[in-house]
Amino acid sequence: MIWSGLFEHWxxxxxxxxxxxxxxxxxxxxxxxxxxxxxxxxxxxxxxRGEQCVEPVDVMRRDHFxxxxxxxxxxxxxxxRTPRHSLAGCIDCHADKDAQGRFVxxxxxxxFCQSCHVYAAVKIDCFSCHAxxxxxxxxxxx
Amino acid sequence: xxxxxxxxxxxxxxxxxxxxxxxVVTLAGLLGxxxxxxxxxxxxxxSNQVVWGVPHVFAIFLIVAASGALNTASIASVFGRxxxxxxxxxxxxxxxxxxxxxxxxLVLDLGRPDRLIVAMTHYNFKSIFAWNIFLYIxxxxxxGIYLWMMFEPRMNRFSARVGTAAxxxxxxxxxxxxxxxxxxxxxxxxxxAVMAPLFVVMSLSFGTALTLLIGMLIFWINGxxxxxxLAQKLRRLLGFFVIGVAYLVAVDHLTRLxxxxxxxxxxxxxxxxxxxxxxxxxxxxLLGTVVPAILxxxxxxxxxxxxxxxxxxxVVGALAQVYVLIIGGxxxxxxxxxxxxxxxxxxxxxxxxxxxxxxxxxxxxxGMxxxxLVTLIGVRILxxxxxxxxxxxxx
Amino acid sequence: xxxxxxxxxxxxxxxxxxxxxGVALLALxxxxxxxxxxxxxxxxxxxxxxxxxxxxxxxxxCVSGCDACVSACDTEHGLDGNERPQTDAQxxxxxxLVDNNTEHQLxxxxxxxxxxxPPCVDVCPTGxxxxxxxxxxxxxxxTCIGCRYCMMACPYKARSFIHEDxxxxxxxxPRGKGTVESCTLCVHxxxxxxxxxxxxxxxxxxxxxxxFGDINDRNDPLATQLAETTTRELRADLKLNTxxxxxxx
Numbered sequence: 001m002i003w004s005g006l007f008e009h010w011x012x013x014x015x016x017x018x019x020x021x022x023x024x025x026x027x028x029x030x031x032x033x034x035x036x037x038x039x040x041x042x043x044x045x046x047x048x049r050g051e052q053c054v055e056p057v058d059v060m061r062r063d064h065f066x067x068x069x070x071x072x073x074x075x076x077x078x079x080x081r082t083p084r085h086s087l088a089g090c091i092d093c094h095a096d097k098d099a100q101g102r103f104v105x106x107x108x109x110x111x112f113c114q115s116c117h118v119y120a121a122v123k124i125d126c127f128s129c130h131a132x133x134x135x136x137x138x139x140x141x142x
Numbered sequence: 143x144x145x146x147x148x149x150x151x152x153x154x155x156x157x158x159x160x161x162x163x164x165x166v167v168t169l170a171g172l173l174g175x176x177x178x179x180x181x182x183x184x185x186x187x188x189s190n191q192v193v194w195g196v197p198h199v200f201a202i203f204l205i206v207a208a209s210g211a212l213n214t215a216s217i218a219s220v221f222g223r224x225x226x227x228x229x230x231x232x233x234x235x236x237x238x239x240x241x242x243x244x245x246x247x248l249v250l251d252l253g254r255p256d257r258l259i260v261a262m263t264h265y266n267f268k269s270i271f272a273w274n275i276f277l278y279i280x281x282x283x284x285x286g287i288y289l290w291m292m293f294e295p296r297m298n299r300f301s302a303r304v305g306t307a308a309x310x311x312x313x314x315x316x317x318x319x320x321x322x323x324x325x326x327x328x329x330x331x332x333x334x335a336v337m338a339p340l341f342v343v344m345s346l347s348f349g350t351a352l353t354l355l356i357g358m359l360i361f362w363i364n365g366x367x368x369x370x371x372l373a374q375k376l377r378r379l380l381g382f383f384v385i386g387v388a389y390l391v392a393v394d395h396l397t398r399l400x401x402x403x404x405x406x407x408x409x410x411x412x413x414x415x416x417x418x419x420x421x422x423x424x425x426x427x428l429l430g431t432v433v434p435a436i437l438x439x440x441x442x443x444x445x446x447x448x449x450x451x452x453x454x455x456x457v458v459g460a461l462a463q464v465y466v467l468i469i470g471g472x473x474x475x476x477x478x479x480x481x482x483x484x485x486x487x488x489x490x491x492x493x494x495x496x497x498x499x500x501x502x503x504x505x506x507x508x509g510m511x512x513x514x515l516v517t518l519i520g521v522r523i524l525x526x527x528x529x530x531x532x533x534x535x536x537x
Numbered sequence: 538x539x540x541x542x543x544x545x546x547x548x549x550x551x552x553x554x555x556x557x558x559g560v561a562l563l564a565l566x567x568x569x570x571x572x573x574x575x576x577x578x579x580x581x582x583x584x585x586x587x588x589x590x591x592x593x594x595x596x597x598x599c600v601s602g603c604d605a606c607v608s609a610c611d612t613e614h615g616l617d618g619n620e621r622p623q624t625d626a627q628x629x630x631x632x633x634l635v636d637n638n639t640e641h642q643l644x645x646x647x648x649x650x651x652x653x654x655p656p657c658v659d660v661c662p663t664g665x666x667x668x669x670x671x672x673x674x675x676x677x678x679x680t681c682i683g684c685r686y687c688m689m690a691c692p693y694k695a696r697s698f699i700h701e702d703x704x705x706x707x708x709x710x711p712r713g714k715g716t717v718e719s720c721t722l723c724v725h726x727x728x729x730x731x732x733x734x735x736x737x738x739x740x741x742x743x744x745x746x747x748x749f750g751d752i753n754d755r756n757d758p759l760a761t762q763l764a765e766t767t768t769r770e771l772r773a774d775l776k777l778n779t780x781x782x783x784x785x786x
Contacts, residue, residue, distance in 0.1 A: 076677045078583035079669065079728045088708050129678060129713030131706050182701035182714045189623035190697050193685040253683015253698060253715030260680050264663040271662035271686050327775055328656060328692035476694055478647065478771050479786075482634040486647075488627045488694065495623075 043115040046096035053093075054084050064090075087126065092134045105132035148231060148525035156363040157518065164514040171508010174501040175250035183253065186502040191494030192472045197251035199464045200506030203348065204244030204513060205278070205319055206341055207460075209312040210349015211236040212285065214376070215292075216312075219305030225372060228528035232360065233353050234289050235520045236513075237312075238282055240352065243513030245278060247505055270321050277315040284308045293524070316345045323467070330407045331471030334397065340390040344460070347383035350376060351456040356517060358450065364527050367446075377449050381438030384456060388431045391463075403480075410474050410493070411466065418470040421462045430459010469496055578728060589653075589672035589780060590722055591752040592736070593762055594645055596785035598746035601644035604631050606747065609738030610648075613723065614710040619701060626697035626712075628720040629735055643786065646735070646747075649674055649695040649720035650771060650779035657687035657696065666717075672752075672780050673722045681716040688717060692772045695719045752780060 053060055055067070071085040083089040094112040095103045106113045107127040117124055151157060178186055188195040214233035218226035249255050265272045288308045291301035320341030323332040354368075354376055361368050395412070398404040411418055437443045437452035473494040478484070484491030521527055578584075610616065610629045618625035629648035635641070651674045657666045658674065665681040668674050676687075676696075688696045696719040703713055709725040712718055723733035731737075732749040739747040750759025768782035 072679060074583075076675065076679070077667065077669065079578070079671075079724065080581055080583055081725070081728055082581050091708075128702070129706060129711040129716075131708040131711070135708035179715075183698065184619075184621060184624045184700035189700075190626070190688070190694075191623065193688040193698060253685070253717070254681065257680075257682045260663055261682050264665075264680050266658075266661050266664035268659050269662045269686070271660060271684065275662065322686075325660075326656075326690055328690055328772075472689075476692060478693060479632075479634055481637055482643070483637060484632055484634055486630050486632040487622065488630040489623075490630070490632050490647075490694070 043119040045110065045112045045115040046094075048093045048112070050093050054089070087130055088135060091132065095132075095134050103133040107132045147529040149527060149529050150523060150525050151360065151364050151518075151521040151527055153522075154363060154365070157522070160359065160363060161515065161518050164511045164518060167511030168508050168515055169511075170504045171247070171250075171506070171511060174504030174508065175255075177501045178251070178505065179255060185499060187496045187498045188502070189494070189496075191489050192469060192496040194468055194472065195251075195496065196465075196469075196498040196502045196506045197247050197509075198468055199461065200509045201244045201247040201251070202319065202468065203461055203464050204240045204247065204509050206316060206345045206464075207348035207352050208237050208240035208244060208345075209281070209316045209319075210345035210347065211240055211353050212308060212312050213346060213349055213379075214353055215288070216305060216309040219292075219302045220309045222302070225375065228369065228372065229353065229357060229376075231289065231292055231526045232357055232521070234285050234292070234308075235517060235526055236353055236356060237285050237349075239513045239516035239520065240349075241278060241282060242516050243509040243511075246512055247509035250505060251502075270318060270325055274315075274318045274322065277311070277318045281308075281311055281315050284311050312345075313342060316342045323471075328476065329471060330398070330404055330477070331411075331467070331474060334394060336390060336394045336397065340387070340394060343383065343386040343390055344463070347380065347387050347456060348460045350380045350383055351453040351460070354380065354449065354453045355457065356514065359514075360517065360521055360527060364521075366527075373446070373449060374444065377438050377444070377452075380453065380456065381435055384431055384435050384438065387463075388427075388435070391426075407474050411470055415470065415493075418466050418473070422466045422470075425462035426459050426466060429455050430462060434459070472496075578730065584669050584671040584673075584728075586670040587753060589752045590727060591651070591672070591750065591759060591763075591780035591782065592722070592733075593748040593750075593759055593768065594781065594783045595746045595748070596643055596645045596783055598744050598785075599643075599645050600744055600746075601633060601642065603644075603742060603744065605738040605742040605744075606646050606735035607631055609734040610720070613707075613726075613734035614712070614721075615705060615707045617705070621700075624698075624700035626699060626718060628695075628697065628718070645783065645786070647693060647695070647771070648735075648781065649722070650693050650777070650781040651720075651722060653778035653780070655777065656690040656692065656775075660686045660690040662686065669724070673724050673727070674719075675721055675724065676717055676719065678711065678713065678716045678718070683715040683717065685717060691719075692775055692777070 055063075060067075067085040068087055068090075071080075071082075072087070074080040075086065083092075090112075091106050095106050096111060098104050104111055105127070107124075108114060113124070113127075113132075186195055211233055214226050215230040215237075217223050218230040249258055252258075254260075261275060265275075267273075284304070285308055288301065288304045291297045291304045317338040320338040324334055324337030326332040354373070358368060395408060398408050411422055413419060415422075434452040434455045437448045437455075443452075473496055475484075475489070475491050475493065478490070607627075607629050611618075614628065616626050616628065629646050632645055632647050634643040634645070636643075651668075651672055653668075653672065655666070655668055655674045658668055660666075662684060663680045663682055665677045665679075666674070666687050667677060683698065685698055688694075688698060696717050698717050699712060699714050701714055706712055710721075723731070723735075726733060733747075736747040736749040739745065748759050748762060750757040752760055752763065754760055755764075762784075763782060766784055768784045769786050770777070770779045770782060
């Protein structure tokens, strides 16, 4: 048990290190090639409502899609509609309001989902089907 | 034993001309598919009434023809007929090429072709569609191995055995393709055990016709002609296959004509179905069956021109047949309430309309183009085409 | 809304015998809709095979020309359409029948019949079409590749393919281009203890031609009615054991 645990730990560390290494090398190479180092800025998005997220921020940054996928299967196939890891739950807290007090879709430019996904260059197609605004307001939005 | 020597097709004006045509047709197909996926399927003639349109007609035609194209190779290695050997390699290549064309059309017509990976990772083993995914991939694989056995002299001794495996596989494959329709209990036009054998015989006919046509094209590009003796054998064979298809089509319709509940559907297809009746009698039966049967079986029409005409007519008739089967079977309404006249906002009880759009026609044709393109690339890089036909003195 | 002290089965029963349960619950939940509280399954518990949700369509009560159930469904799920009747989605439709011999006229709604042996589930290559433990037949649009084989297989023409891009979807009814969809029996409402939108609308319109409930629960009004009267399945010859039954047909 100890050995397998250690091994797992080691291999995780190792794969993590390799991944970090690859990413670092890639980034450095990218910067060197494009010279765009200064132009890549951290994503900026509106702050969420509520005290804190359903999981620690670093966990969410790394694994939010795992939570979402797990929850999605439970919801669709078993009818479990707990809000904690649901996409609707995310949107309820993270959707911003515009000057008129209307909700802005989370996938609009500069919004929560979009800004980070552009930064990470990961394309999602959640919102070709899912509402990108909190539920109560969907019908009132233009 | 007669030995055939093979070579790859060399660069020529004919080669590049045909490649360019095939390339343009394929490109048009890709553009059509792009338009369909971008705008959504409403830009096609398809609807909630006719859910499978012209792309499926071409896809099914190509997939069915693919398994039939392997015939010539099977006759050579499974049934030990050496006189078919010169065309064996090419027929195996055609099988792969036609299947690629058909599958490309099928995939590009999906609502979400971007999720092809889902189809590869999520399987419902009760679905005939899912079996077919395995059957198609397996077919490509086995035919690939089969080609290797034929190409590699040290492996030649296994080619009969692998050829037999490929032959059995292709029978299962066409049975599977036929069963996609045959197991649709809900629809009168499809729900029939005849579908599987019908598809098998269709494959023999379509595949042989395409082997003759594309084979002659490749030989023409290469500045040669198919051995007249072999052409005559294939000619007779195609004639019998055409009769075989006609027989099973007749059985299929007679079964339904006997059952009172199916009279309306039969009346629609055979008597007052407009375009579908016209396609059935005019194109499938007259042009695609009667005329080619005469041209193929009567000795007086043994010239090459008649053979090409007959094979072309078989292909045209085949497309009409698949069109009438797939589209005609869908436009005829489902009967939910026997004994009642039915009206609704969702086209219950009425014959649905279907007119293919340019985009979907292009996609379907694109599959044909891709099949020819794959064949042309194949014969260019590997020795598929015989230098001289077996039976001639070449030693 | 924590209901951990009551099992889902008993919660369900309470809904269908509101009169008795109502007395007890009224005191508990002032200001909260009785139905919501009484029927909700424990939120983190999966749908169970002890239940089988079904519908009874009383054709004698269904009024020709009334499409309250259809509009309610469209509103509930945001089925706006694009004025293209051939390709716009219809989860429920009104069908008008005239007996060929007697000219007797009937009107009734047709939707997904939530078969016990659904052909759509059999043919789906990816398993996107599935039957939930409590009998509701659904499409998992995350794995639907849009092959439309289920539409070929469905004997009831119950499914629609989404032919174009959509906007303004409802949170509880995600739908998007390139996938297939059909009546969900308002699964999102059933999961929080309500009855489907069509049933509610029919009742509100005063017709009460639709009865929703649990076929497996002997005390359920639906099960009672099914036991007491002659009902029919559509395409009974296919032996699909549908959860939607018709009376007066």
